[in-house]
Amino acid sequence: MNNFLIRSLVFSIFVLVIVPSAFALDVGYVVRNPSLIDSNDVLIKNILVDKGYEISFLDDVSFDSNNYDLVFVSGEVSSIEGVFDNINTKTFFLSNSAAKRAGLGFSSGKTTDKYVDVDDISQFISDELSLGLLQIYSNTDDLYYLSGCKAADSDSIITTRTSNTKSIILTVDENSMLIDSGCTDRDKSINERNLFFGFGEASSWNSNARDLFEKSLRWLINGGRIDDDGDGYYSIASGGDDCDDSDFDINLGSGDKDKNCVNDTPVIESYSPSSNLNIFENAEQEFQVSVSDDNINDVVISWKINGGIVGTGSSYTFKRAKGSYILKVEVSDGLLSIDRSWTVNVKDSSAFTCSEMNGNICNSNQICEDDLISVSNSNSCCSISCSEKPPEFSNINNLCEVEDNKIEIKFEDVEEDYKIGDKVDLRLRVDNDLDNEEFIVRGYLYDLTKDNVVERIKDEFDIEKNGFEIRDYEFDIDGDLEGDNQYSVYFYVENEDACNSKDVSVDIERDEVDIIIDKFNLDNDKVGCGGLLEVDSRVKNLGTIDNEVYIKIISSKLRINEETEKFDLEEYGKEDEEGRKFLFQVPENIESGEYKIRMEVGYDQRKESMEKGIVVDCKKSSVIEEIIETIRISNDEQVKVGETGEESVGENNFSGIKKFFVFVLVLIVVSSVGVVWWFFRG
Template sequence: MKKIMFTLLIGMLFIAFAGNVSANGEKVGYIAVNSNLLSSSEVVIRSTLISEGYVVTIIDDAQSFNPDIYDLIIVGEGVRDVSGNVDTKNKKVLFISSLAAQKAGLAVSQGKSSTANTIKINNIANEITSGYTLGTLTVYNSRKEVYYLKTCFPAGAQNLALKSSSLSESVILAVDKGAMLINGSCTRRDIKINERNLFFGLSRADSWNSDARNLFLKSVEWTIDGRINNQPVLDEDIPTLEWQKNTNLTIDLSQYFSDPDGDDLDYDIAQTSNNNGISLVINKQTGMVTFSTIPDYVGEDWIIFKAIDEGNLEVLSNQVTLKVTEIPTPPNTAPIILNEEDLNIELDEDFTPTTFDLTSFESDGEDTGANLVWSVKDKVGNFNVEVTDVTNDVLTFTSIPDATCLSGCGFTLELKDSGNLKDEAHFDVVINPSNAPNLDDIPDITVLSGAFVKVTPSATDPDTPIENLTFAYTYPLNETGEWQVPSNTVGTFTSIVRVTDPEGNFDEEEVKIDVLDGNTPVLSIGNKVIRENEELTFEVSATDPTNDTMNLSATNLPIGATFEDNTGGVGTFSWKPTFNQSGNYQVTFNVKDINNYESSKTITINVLNVEAPPVFSDAKLCTQISDMLDVQIKEPDNNDDISIKNAINVEVDLRNKLDTKQNVDVKAHLYNRDDDESVDDVSDSLNIEKKRKETSKMTLKIPTDADTDSKWVVLVIANGEDKDNVEYCNYEYLSINLEREAHDVMITEVEAMQSIASPGEKVEFGVRVENVGEEDEDVTLEVVNSDLKVNIKGEEFEVESYGNDDSANEKISIDIPENIESGTYDLRFRVYFDDGDSYDEETYQLVVTSSENKNDNDNSDNGNIFINLGKETISLMKETIGLTSYESGDKIPVGTEEGTEKIRLEKNAPKADTIKVIKSYPSSQAVKNSSSWQWKFDDETKNQVMIIIDITLALGIVIVAVGIVMYRRRFFD
């Protein structure tokens, strides 16, 4: 059997009713001459209304009653006057009694034809008579009385049907709001009617044919609603739907259906085959349908959809062919290097390493990612360029010290696909010289007493020939950079060497001259630069003027460093700084010969800081990294600034480098590095074909109490598995910065003191407000619903900035109108802040049910069951005690496709006012298995199912529709 899965939103649950319940359920009060002895025609009228779903109450003409509780008053034949009970000009009234209609101002006089079976349709512009043709229409199966109004009618009334040909004798008269009623004579039409009235003169319902019955029901519907519900329309056939295997197809049914009355349409499946292979998810409210298939399925199927309007009229679509085809293999085409003009390469002398992302410059109809390979060829000029990351297509330039190039430098990029087809592009490179001269490094000098010292510096200047540069020296060097060391002089001397161009730009360097005793051994070593977590190893060498044996040693070694004397005047220094050892270290190396002549030299080892990689102990990292599964975070960017009020959209490219398909589970984390904690995560699953790349899109939520001073990263971990169950794992992370807005206030919770309200009651709500911004705020609460005539704004109160007294629990009350209909109403709660310029909004769904439907615990035999469905409320007979218990992970059966569940109850179960069954489930999905439906629940997170049943007496078996709502924790305890 075809597997058909439905996405059921709040308010879209299947509902089963006990007995026949109409689409609208309007209440009709029928006034009869004798309510205890109805005529055969009145019996037919009552049964006709009930069969169409109206709730009918028979009222005796002599009885006093409240007309406001009815949606429509029908005045039966023989009733002479209803003005004592009904203000007909302000109430929707359908007159079958011509005399009562006359007295209500619909005509000057009235009459009847005792032997007629036809009427004459006079106006087809009104929806009651639309679809008929002008002229004679048979309405009775035999000749019976036809009543009519005559002489003149209200200004603005529509004379829809005549007794015969006289326009002054109306059998069906429609009087809409705003018409002017007759006040005693035709010349006085000065009473304005505020609600629709209608006269219907075909009183002999026991002889109605189908046309008479149809005219009566349309007259009732027009009087209540002012319009007639028309069937939805299929505007055009849905074409054959074709898509390739292992992909999805989405269509919008609302593009093919419409409703002449402008009703909102719901959508569903009318028929389909029993074949297996194609599944679908349908949103019944929007009409969005997404088709998917079992893996590698190819074939055809069919389906028929339907559209249903607000009055439950429906129309079917054509039989839609569903065709799933093989994926065609396209011919291989050469790749193309795009946007060559955007790769402008102009650098400055001694530039730092510079990278370019080449992915935006590549295009190929068949290959992507690892199947497209970049390479560099034909380089000309003093610079280095190479593709340093073949996987991620990164081109890197590094400088050659002091090298410049104003013209003639460049290189060629080659892009080759898996079929060895390629494209090439040449790029010019410009390296601009710096303006100041650059003095080359001058090493420190160590000499013996009496030696001759000469410093010969070199320099470059892009603007000045070398012969126009001037060199200057400080003591002990003379003006030519020379010094004859006196024979008895020992010590360390420092000189400054400066080079200057004609414009006065200069560079300078300090040179150190160590003068040792003539018998003292000499060390040869210079300063070092290293990064954290890199290995540093170098040799220290010494020479002795008299070739004596020497011993080498080192003092002030950093933690973890070693020095070994290898003899022969050579020693080895080794060190690998850890991630917390950045800084400058002064290390002294010593040499002493056998005659106790000794010297030392102190060097500086500069350890550059490298940020240590995170540990991620709160996430399940890979035990072994695999290069067969590549992970690249495309969104967000590294070091993106993100407001804590926003969600984080994560987009990840996952590349399968295997020669076979991989099933990949990917999980994204929002991770606090300072606390070493994952504060939110979300998962996705993909099937990635061999040598292909797929993109996963996920959304992470930011906690409102997130510490913006902490270090935050987005961590993505991918675990793959091939057909042989061999596992592959890889991960990537990047840093982000969380920010708080200056002004940012949120409604975090809205709860009512009671879950169900009645007309005329006062309902109190608790509203929790949190300030997640950086500024104190004066805030105001507002609650609005136009149907309930609610528009309330509370008093202003203060909520301090985040981290201080940043939350408040406020209460706000509303009054439910006395005459409001039962239903579910969306209350819009807003909190205004930032001087009223900004607001946050939440919606709360309040269930209102009439007072007679609420359990008053009066031990009566009848009562009600209330089931909150988020959008609808069902009232059933109160004949139940006890409720089947379901645990987390259970499947809750919902019966057949009509959506009912039979629950057998214990007759001796204890009596209770209200039973609330609350269980924790995160999500649900209706799944069709053979001929029944089941609700499947996971058991990982915190959303809840709530079923509320009012109970007074156990009487056996009742049919219950299970209602499911996403329920927050209670605000009031």
């Protein structure tokens, strides 16, 4: 063996053994339930393991992120609040909801497509692409995005093809300013890179999606390609071709054949399945490898079973009778080689547990959307990951029991996040492939937690065969809805021949600060000059925190300007409402007409107001004038009666006594009114 071959073998051993252990990174992977991993997270985890990363699945509860070099956040996790601090942690967000709440963007949403738009090719992640459309899914599937304002100094690299404001890949570099409470509030500077990656359905990824994922990961780790030794060649770890980026003399441009990186050992970049298998007898199972080498044209891939060659190429289809087999793939460039082996047990399925068959046992809240496997320990062993059982909508009478795809229902650009007091705006498209052209549409905003209908709508229209109809609908999000509940929008479309339905989950949250005017009533819509006017008011706290509030009643033309002391309103659901009554006397020296009275509520440096009108009729006597007039008329009548008979003098004397008591009565009435007016004014 010549000296070159010996040196090559020694270097290969160094690369294969020493380098991975020296540069392997610890990755924390936050999921909703570590015992029930989503299939997309499993695929991504396998890619990371193939790259030499150490993966730890973590529950979405508080942990020390300092124990990990970077942290992935699963698309199943809606928030990292209280879990870890992304400001000081390299964070790879697969969840648009968690990224939004962490301050990367203001809003989030989801669409379906297999194409995206390359919006920026000046960055490392996309520098090998061209601007414009790029296919990243093998078939149409869900894409997740951040919309609205973004973190300061962030870069939107990949967007939806319908809008360049909807970012599917968004990078947030060190020292960028995250969004705090709103678009104008960016005061949280991050010390480590953050990245949002919205290709959420890993099972649909093509090679473009895989490349973007790997380059996004490299950007998060080191910001892109790296040339540590300054020789003008980038390291392999950062996407370059320098096999030793710590030595200036070792690179592809070296004239020394021992330092030109030509004869490295082939690398198995990825393989599937990821582990040993138990499979059915005579069932087909495909094995695949993806390899790389400096001289890829010289690489030979061989498949062996129990030592004998059974195939060549990057894939092999295994099919055998009952037994235990060792399947090995060998990758050689003629001088150096690498291999990977699987143990394959071929048996009847009933001999294995569900986990041994790589299945998943579904619980009562889950369903299996593929074949059930007959195994030894369960009757609900699913061949794929179990899916959450769809909502039952038990309080909706119009449910489509047998759905007909000849009526196609689509939700277009549905937002997923709403606040109490918002409206759920929805665009519905219905395509008709039936002869019957008359359709009835029923829509529901449904509280899944309480299992009841919040709001419903009904619509009717005609669609000719092979045509479609697009309608916009909206649901009010009432202030009494619970922000912690789960909600869904359900639509049911039918005609005499068939029906179909579709639902989508919506996230409804309650703002921290949200005070409303719940009552503003006047005791009368018409009052006389000098008359009394009572105002009944009430305010309510719809927010999640306590607030100090004051109420003010204002009418400059009626010379009304009364303000309460500040009082406390507790958060929604506790002592969250309070009322105040006011009593005012309308000035006597004003003109008849309609006047405006405004109720103003102040809280947290904000104001809400409401106006109402009242008619002032100065032809109508004041309260006191009406009493005096009544007494005068009564006395006049007594005098007239007295004048008609012989006892007229006596009657007149008696009426004088009456007048005295009437005068006392008037004084009492006037005093009482004054006391009441003074009390309410105070």
